[in-house]
Amino acid sequence: MTPPHELQAALNRLLGDARLAATPLPGTELQLWLIDAANMDRAFSPEETRRILEEPPYWCFCWASGLILARWLAEHPHWVHGKRVLDFGAGSGVAAIAAAKAGALEVVACDLDPLALQACRANAELNGVELSYSADFFTEADRFDLIIVADVLYDRANLPLLDQFLSRGRQALVADSRVRDFRHRLYSRLAVLEACTWPDLAEPAEFCQVSLYHAQRA
Incomplete structure (x- = not known):
């Protein structure tokens, strides 16, 4: 399944190698386009951290x-x-x-x-x-x-x-x-x-x- 282009491009501007994945939500029948969990296993560079703080991608997490x-x-x-x-x-x-x-x-x-x-x-x-x-x-x-x-x-x-x-x-x-x-x-x-x-x-x-x-x- 291919992630929505504009959302994927926006995420890449923040975190160059990050991918969106259609992710099932635990305890529900729903799925969302969320940042791939594998992208959370590495340390972010100072520049990536700055960009995330300035423009938090709230929309690619299910809080x-x-x-x-x-x-x-x-x-x-x-x-x-x-x-x-x-x-x-x-x-x-x-x-x-x-x-x-x-x-x-x-x-x-x-x-x-x-x-x-x-x-x-x-x-x-x-x-x-x-x-x-x-x-x-x-x-x-x-x-x-x-x-x-x-x-x-x-x-x-x-x-x-x-x-x-x-x-x-x-x-x-x-x-x-x-x-x-x-x-x-x-x-x-x-x-x-x-x-x-x-x-x-x-x-x-x-x-x-x-x-x-x-x-x-x-």
Whole structure:
């Protein structure tokens, strides 16, 4: 299977010998175009490290929180079945694709990064689902039943988004493994589940503990 040309070219600009591979996700029926795990076995040069830090290729990993959210929707399809869903900060599109597989009426994959939206398109095709796409959450109308979110709270500056999610959706479902003092008057924790980023980045064990939070518009 040949990787999508534009995504492969973008990855090669960062890591010259890196390859994308259609990768099955553990504990799911999904697969994504992800960086080949074999590329993670070597040390990166200083120049490669600089490029990765300046332009992180979030879209070629399935982060732990996204994997947990995808598994959750597959196991609890009533969250999305027959509903209009927006995946905020979609990245690879894993949660959006899981929502579509679980019977959502409509799924919008939303991400500021054009490469992420290309990855979402390629991964949707790989999994045989149709998504819609958006580059700007704040241009979307208040018409969604559920906003799904994974791995966007790594920067505490993003915490105010927790309120904004409910400006476009009646409910929000947020997966996070980074914020240890998560407190918000509208959000309650549903579960704490375990997964690792794929391919495995050997992250600290604490980042493999993913909390799921739910909020409903007052």
